[in-house]
Structure formats: structure tokens, C-alpha cells
Amino acid sequence: MPDTNKSIGLLYEMAVFVSVVETGSFSAAAKDLGVSPSSVSRSVSRLEEQLACRLLERTTRKLRLNEAGQAVYQRCRDMRGAAEAVLDVSERINPKPQGELRISIPKAIGHLLVHPFMPEFLRQYPDIDVQMLLEDRYIDLIDDRVDLVIRITNHPPQDMVGRKLIDIEHVICASPQYLEQFAPLTHPRQLREHSCIFLGEQPKDRQWTFHQGTQNITVEISGRYAANHTQVRLDAAIQGIGIASLPYFSVHQAIRRGELIQVLPDWRFVTSYTGGAWLLYPPNRYLPAKLKVFIDYLTKSLSRLPQIPPALKKTDHENRASSSK
Known part of the structure; x- marks a missing residue:
């Protein structure tokens, strides 16, 4: 037997x-x-x-x-x-989306991009429970027992199914009060004369790289305040502590309200945290209903978010400063 x-x-x-x-x-x-x-x-x-x-x-x-x-x-x-x-x-028999979803998301994206849409998702799908793991470290879907992961990359892994949610671009910006103390910034090298607010997790976070046409310039910046949290750097910039590096999705509302001004808008600021935000999951012919509805919901929700223009137009502050030269 x-x-x-x-x-x-x-x-x-x-x-x-x-x-x-x-x-x-x-x-x-x-x-x-x-x-x-x-x-x-x-x-x-x-x-x-x-x-x-x-x-x-x-x-x-x-x-x-x-x-x-x-x-x-x-x-x-x-x-x-x-x-x-x-x-x-x-x-x-049971097509209704239900069960627990474990999702790994980088901290800033989870806090500022995904979380605002979660209350409505939970209202629409009362039988789905969501556990968001806000971590910037690499997560293995199998070893860490997660259903979905969001990663910032320009090269999503070929062994995963992926949906690109949004482009992650970074800008540098400062408050009008801070900028009024100095001559207008027209070139990245002038940042050496300023107090910059940076990530501070590794030495290369002090190296800011800019692209314009065929030019690539890397500037070694310095500053009195470093923080590995986007919301903290955002608040520090609004408070006038210095010039901060921030993802555009975190700062666009402050720029629109006039609390912050983009610095060097004609230069593209590039970091290792630039790229597409990809929603990744293992290939599976029978994708559970809970995953299907979440993937569709999040893709549709984030598609409505503003994308950074190729170069934001100069602000009134910068135009006034240029005309006074």
C-alpha cells in the first residue's frame, strides 16, 4: 500500500x-x-x-x-x-476577494503614496486584511512570506511579474526665506556654499549628481542636518534649515503652496533612489482575487498622481532675483 x-x-x-x-x-x-x-x-x-x-x-x-x-x-x-x-x-464557489495581504513597501512610498489610498481600499473590500511592511531593506517574497513588494528600480527582475506604478524623480528645494539670504543659484557647484539637508546613510549621499544635456556634474555637498526620513527632510526644508533633496511625490504640494521652491530646475537631479516604483509579485497563473483587486486598485490610484515635469518653470522668486542682477 x-x-x-x-x-x-x-x-x-x-x-x-x-x-x-x-x-x-x-x-x-x-x-x-x-x-x-x-x-x-x-x-x-x-x-x-x-x-x-x-x-x-x-x-x-x-x-x-x-x-x-x-x-x-x-x-x-x-x-x-x-x-x-x-x-x-x-x-x-468563492470569487469574493478575502484573506490577508502582506505588502513590503519602502518607507517614504508607503507613508506618502500608498497609505493615503488604503482607507478607501479597506472600505471597498471589508474581507481583506492588509499588513504593510514599511522597510527600505531588500525583501525576498518567499523567505519573508510577502504577497507583493514595491521596489524602486529601472530594471525589474525578470523572474517576477511587474506593474510600473509611478516614476520616482528627485528634486532639490528650499524655503523662500532661506533662498532670500543668498544670491540666486544658477549652477550646481554653488551648492558647496550652502547648508544642505541630505539622507546621510552612506558617504555617497553627500555627492549630488546633476544632468543637463551632455553635462554630468557631481557636487560634494555639506550641511548641519542629515535625516534618513523623507518627511523629516521635508519639514526641515520648510523650516528654512537648508536645501533638501526630496522625492517629487513628497514635495509637489509644498511647491504648489509656495512653502518651497525648486532649486536649479533646469538641471535633472539624479540619485540611486531614482527610477520606477514597480509593484512585483511571483508569476502565478491563478492569482488570488485579493491580489488582483489590490493590484488594479493601486495601479489606478497612483496613475492619478502628478509626475515631475522635465524642468519646472522658474518661480517668481527666481525671476525677480534674475532681473535684479
Whole structure:
């Protein structure tokens, strides 16, 4: 009589084996499953060890099923088909979005961009609970048991499904009161004469880089105040402590209200925190309803946010300063 516990313990390995056969390689299967190639290799090896037979003939260029592998593959494919049928039944019986969502988001984006939309989401979907993990460190979806992650990058990982939510651009700005004490800034090198408010987590945070046409200029700045929190730097700039580096999504309202003025608007300020904010999740043919509705809701909500223009027009303050030269 078959050992039921043993067969249940091999269900994951069987599914991985089917993916390897159908994609043609460990790396392709890993991409499809959202895991590492080494993890896929270990799963197939465990299956072969438990069955006490070799299933795949490995060459330097491709994988080939042997006779035993053909027989095992057919049965494993039937097993996966049964699992997919169960999921289909589940969707038909209970299509209502429900359950817990664990989402990893960088602190500033979570606080200033995502959180404002969460009350309405929770009202629309009363059966979904959300746990937001506000962390700037790298999060592994599998190891950290999260459903979705938002990362700032220009190169989203190929083994994940991604939706670009918004472009993250940074600007430097200061209060009108601070700027009135100095001559107008027309070139990034003049920042050396100012007190700058910066991130302060690593030495390169003191190096501000600017692009204009074919020019790339990096300036070593200094200042009396550093803070690794966007809201703190924003408040410090409004209070007139100095010139701050800030993501545009955090500062556009203060600029519109006249509390802050963008400095050097004709130069593009670039940091390692510049790029697209991507919503990432493992590839999955059967995406749970709770994930579907959240992804659609957040994508639609953030699409309405203002994007930084190529260069903000000079403010009245700067025009007055230029005309007085």
C-alpha cells in the first residue's frame, strides 16, 4: 500500500518537475515559479531520490526525459491538472476577494503614496486584511512570506511579474526665506556654499549628481542636518534649515503652496533612489482575487498622481532675483 505521507510530501517536487519538463530547463522553470535555479535543481533531485530512479538525462545543452521520466511526468502532470481544477472550483464557489495581504513597501512610498489610498481600499473590500511592511531593506517574497513588494528600480527582475506604478524623480528645494539670504543659484557647484539637508546613510549621499544635456556634474555637498526620513527632510526644508533633496511625490504640494521652491530646475537631479516604483509579485497563473483587486486598485490610484515635469518653470522668486542682477 502506498505511503500517503510520503506522496503528500512530494507534491511540490512533482509540480516543479512538471515545470522543468514543460519549460525545458531548470532556469526557465525557476523563472516561471519565481524561485532560484538551485532550488529547482534540489526539488528534482529530491524527487529522483525518493523514487530511487533517474528521471532526466542532463547534457550541457538540454534536458531529456528517459523512460522512467516519461511515465512519472504523465502522472505528475495529471496531479497538477487536478490541483488546477480544484482552484477553478474555488474561484467559482468563492470569487469574493478575502484573506490577508502582506505588502513590503519602502518607507517614504508607503507613508506618502500608498497609505493615503488604503482607507478607501479597506472600505471597498471589508474581507481583506492588509499588513504593510514599511522597510527600505531588500525583501525576498518567499523567505519573508510577502504577497507583493514595491521596489524602486529601472530594471525589474525578470523572474517576477511587474506593474510600473509611478516614476520616482528627485528634486532639490528650499524655503523662500532661506533662498532670500543668498544670491540666486544658477549652477550646481554653488551648492558647496550652502547648508544642505541630505539622507546621510552612506558617504555617497553627500555627492549630488546633476544632468543637463551632455553635462554630468557631481557636487560634494555639506550641511548641519542629515535625516534618513523623507518627511523629516521635508519639514526641515520648510523650516528654512537648508536645501533638501526630496522625492517629487513628497514635495509637489509644498511647491504648489509656495512653502518651497525648486532649486536649479533646469538641471535633472539624479540619485540611486531614482527610477520606477514597480509593484512585483511571483508569476502565478491563478492569482488570488485579493491580489488582483489590490493590484488594479493601486495601479489606478497612483496613475492619478502628478509626475515631475522635465524642468519646472522658474518661480517668481527666481525671476525677480534674475532681473535684479
